[in-house]
Amino acid sequence: MKTLRGLKLSRLRPWQVPQLTPIEQQFVDRHDVRTDLAFEAHQVASQAGQHALPGVTTQVEDLGFAQVTRIHIETDLGAAAMGKAKGRYVTIQAPGLKRRDRTLEQQVSEVLASEIEQYLKRWQIGPDQPVLVVGLGNWNATPDNVGPLTVSKLLVTRHLYEYQALNEEILGKMRPLAALSPGVLGLTGVETAEIVQGVVERVRPALVICVDALASMSVERIGTTIQVADAGISPGSGVGNTRRGLNRETLGVPVLAMGVPTVIYATTIVSEAVDQLLTSIAAPIYPLDAESRRNLIREVLGESMGTLVVTPKEVDVMVESISDILADGLNEALHPGISAQEAAAIR
Amino acid sequence: MKTLRGLKLSRLRPWQVPQLTPIEQQFVDRHDVRTDLAFEAHQVASQAGQHALPGVTTQVEDLGFAQVTRIHIETDLGAAAMGKAKGRYVTIQAPGLKRRDRTLEQQVSEVLASEIEQYLKRWQIGPDQPVLVVGLGNWNATPDNVGPLTVSKLLVTRHLYEYQALNEEILGKMRPLAALSPGVLGLTGVETAEIVQGVVERVRPALVICVDALASMSVERIGTTIQVADAGISPGSGVGNTRRGLNRETLGVPVLAMGVPTVIYATTIVSEAVDQLLTSIAAPIYPLDAESRRNLIREVLGESMGTLVVTPKEVDVMVESISDILADGLNEALHPGISAQEAAAIR
Amino acid sequence: MKTLRGLKLSRLRPWQVPQLTPIEQQFVDRHDVRTDLAFEAHQVASQAGQHALPGVTTQVEDLGFAQVTRIHIETDLGAAAMGKAKGRYVTIQAPGLKRRDRTLEQQVSEVLASEIEQYLKRWQIGPDQPVLVVGLGNWNATPDNVGPLTVSKLLVTRHLYEYQALNEEILGKMRPLAALSPGVLGLTGVETAEIVQGVVERVRPALVICVDALASMSVERIGTTIQVADAGISPGSGVGNTRRGLNRETLGVPVLAMGVPTVIYATTIVSEAVDQLLTSIAAPIYPLDAESRRNLIREVLGESMGTLVVTPKEVDVMVESISDILADGLNEALHPGISAQEAAAIR
């Protein structure tokens, strides 16, 4: 993305602030927080589990080294309450990943592989059907590089099948796998969804898996939480512009979205600070209406508040490690004859 | 592109040896050299200009700092003689580019812009019609990175038009420009042509411009010669597999191919050495038939002879400088209100 | 930096939280904010200019497109008040840089060149004396890549003098310039200062210029403010460990430090939010002592609070543009025969 003498290009980049769907916007308006994690949205909407949400079922599994939460949003009511589209969201939380423990990383990638396999089974996608993995995000900005980096670590095989270049024994261990990192709108001038739609029409995979960097509400979940969901994703989607979503409707095949939070919106951090402070100083006496609250946040963050993110200084090490876990999980789940150990070796 | 325990993947990569079209293969068989430059093919086929080629017209313009050669292959006979598809090939040769002379680089990029504008005029593509530039090649291998690097230096604007984000005055200076570097087959598992076809169907540009690294026959032309042609290109195209070409037939819109040679096939170098030696030692007494000659080359280069390329050690500096020139030429030619000086400033 | 099975390496990285000098720590304790900009420290310490600071003189020049502030900390008392070492700090603030205006970028780089030239004159460093530029920071993390990226755009010439490879006319236009990006401690295992000291002893430059990414207190100054100072810098310097500073004492030659803020510490953002809120809700009734305040910030940011930074999502575009400005300014100021226009052309 190059710049031009005298052009005020920064004002011209509304698309760099990911737009929200109506359902997401309502959630933000109501709760004043913004998260890509269904787990967090559920925490907020249910007031940390105090209230049941109609049309939403949750199930928690504790593995010791990690906690797996499965949230199923079954009705429109549930979707509205959560600010998320209907679908199945799996969250793998492993706080220990902060310690860069290689053994734990392998355990988590195996859990991830197993969850991906559940989705494949549910969609009845056989071991020889082709899959396309799409790495979303901007490879030039470290916190946004999770998708492209993961894609670069996959065992891409689709061309081997096209060219009949392998013997049957080896072919039986693998699935035709294609992978693409289309780049962000500012780099290509083309909507990500348009590029993916075009490629899907040609490649005709049985499944599209999107890998992306996410935003969380909580520092603790940065780099330690993986979300897998079948609800599709909407990069930059806005009112009346549904053609841009990456989901079953737009692509014609099931879409699995995977991601790990690498940033928190600065507005979320400030908003949380305000909450904590109000609580600690007996805020009821000085209630803050939504409008005043937003003005306060704007004063702290300035006009650019929407595009500011909070991220760890060592984000490069974190993103490298995350993409190892995601790639191992994908290689193991997608190539049926490849063991967890082999998955780690081929990365 | 990852590897797998025990897989002999290198044997499995026939696609990494760019396959030739039948017409190209015949040329190689006849002349024992391989070049992407029409200028060189013409030199060979016409025995350095001693024989006129039927169905081929050439025109040479000397600009002092550069020589522009326009070769028009008008008939199938001409195409067969040249080993190139029918079309108009422009070669800009500026041996001084070796010296990394910034003034000369700017002069050459202006000549390039002017040649691109000729093609636009011939196709009657107006200043407000959208164009898609495709950067071919592997960004992980320096000599093959000309296309992706050039694309990264373009003033991408298509999304500004889609979002109506600019005022009319500025819009009038620019054209909707999209740009994409799809990556090579080994990275994606998908034919480049398939990806481009899919995107073209979505973006519907009036013209596709492909930028690629080329192979030359001569050391002198490495990094000093630009070719622009309207004949399309066939990355990895083979017999009976025409869907893989990037040309008007497959994409439905005109295709302009641009490139600069960064390598020489090692077979060409050795072959040339053999020729020179045979000449210098009065070879007629010991003629070498085509078969013996190919055996000799195979002995020197081993089994991998087809994939060995000759390139300068300082290839990184050369590729950086080449992509500057190509990007300047493209930015100037495609954005009507942008001067040569501005083109250099925005890179 | 690789990780090891079972090692809790993240806990082992105290060095990734840049340690403060005693004087800096006192400032943080007193004012609860952290900034690398003398301009901001002065704003805080003088309560936005309401109080004069003893031993500190300031001078403001308004250029229309930019405001240049020169702060001279002349005494230890002034240094203590400011939380900065004694020395001359120049701040160039150009809020318009947010708009990516190429003309403005060139104007700012000329102002920068002129300020650098003032320092050269003050130190009586002649146009033929060698200079070493050091790019500090981690090239793997976009917000920290300002130094290495700037260094990669410099016209490095020292080896041309060593090899007597140029004629006298050209030599007269340039200065022997060396440049180095040593990488961060986590990548090399060696203190940056140790590497620079070793190289300085060999190269024996008349001046060392360090380029680094900085932290600001204010969103408005991210990417829009350049600081140049002669006070040296202390990457990771702590109590009793003065050998690690990059300054005249440790290197034996003058040190000029240049930088642009690309991040804000998350603690600063939250702290500012607290202030604004307390002000807006008549805080005097509910005063918050320093301890409670810090606890509040810790609750919001968690244990990792010290290493969390706030940065714009489009940080890659910003860092690219910043490094252009810094490199242009350095190339113009350091190579006497090179005009501003040429400086931009050679980048």
Added chain:
Amino acid sequence: MKTLRGLKLSRLRPWQVPQLTPIEQQFVDRHDVRTDLAFEAHQVASQAGQHALPGVTTQVEDLGFAQVTRIHIETDLGAAAMGKAKGRYVTIQAPGLKRRDRTLEQQVSEVLASEIEQYLKRWQIGPDQPVLVVGLGNWNATPDNVGPLTVSKLLVTRHLYEYQALNEEILGKMRPLAALSPGVLGLTGVETAEIVQGVVERVRPALVICVDALASMSVERIGTTIQVADAGISPGSGVGNTRRGLNRETLGVPVLAMGVPTVIYATTIVSEAVDQLLTSIAAPIYPLDAESRRNLIREVLGESMGTLVVTPKEVDVMVESISDILADGLNEALHPGISAQEAAAIR
């Protein structure tokens, strides 16, 4: 390395053609080939083993998957015959590496580790003594990126010891390891040897290990051969300029040089072609003196012949795989408590 308007910088880069030491130059003059591998020099000088070389002992070990050759140049006479400095050269040849067989890669890295350990034992370097690894070469040019890429995969630990950040159990498994990729002269303006000398004086390691890309004479050895030697290396060293070598004399500590050939000089390829042709056509009748031969090569390769290299098209995949093997071998050999399996996992 940037360029300047009107400067003929390419002519100004004699340093980009690695200069030869006198002993190397004599070898090239005598045999007309150029190689960094002692194994190949020995083949040439001994006429494929037909003649014993005085002062040179060789030992060959066949491991099935690889062949290890140990050449010991003990006298000046031997050094002169070989065109290499006195010392112990180990060559590990594993032609199967071409197939990218992950199991074989691990076997080879274990052999490498064992050979490195032999050198450590000979120098009596204990398991807790610090080591500095230097990645030589230009990270911007893929075939020259072996050293920097290997260094980026090492388990760097020296800072953990400096900061006493680890418990004793873990410290006992590792050695203080520092690593540095100084960049080439054209990027820094400083001789690599000067930078390394400066850092060695500060870091005071017990051993310096240099990792570099090498040149071979034979296509078969590209990417399939590892050389380890204790004779030091001389990047750009020339007559009367010994300060630039990286060896025990200049650095004051033992130097181990490791490398893998990624290129062949184009002159070598052409020279070999000439030889083969002359043999095949009964050359005795038309003998070619050294002068004519060199003229012939120059005619084929042009003026730039010295800097042209032959390399595989898929050089990016090869360099990635080579650096995995080298890094695994180094991590295993240098960190005493780290097994081969762990070495692969931490990369």
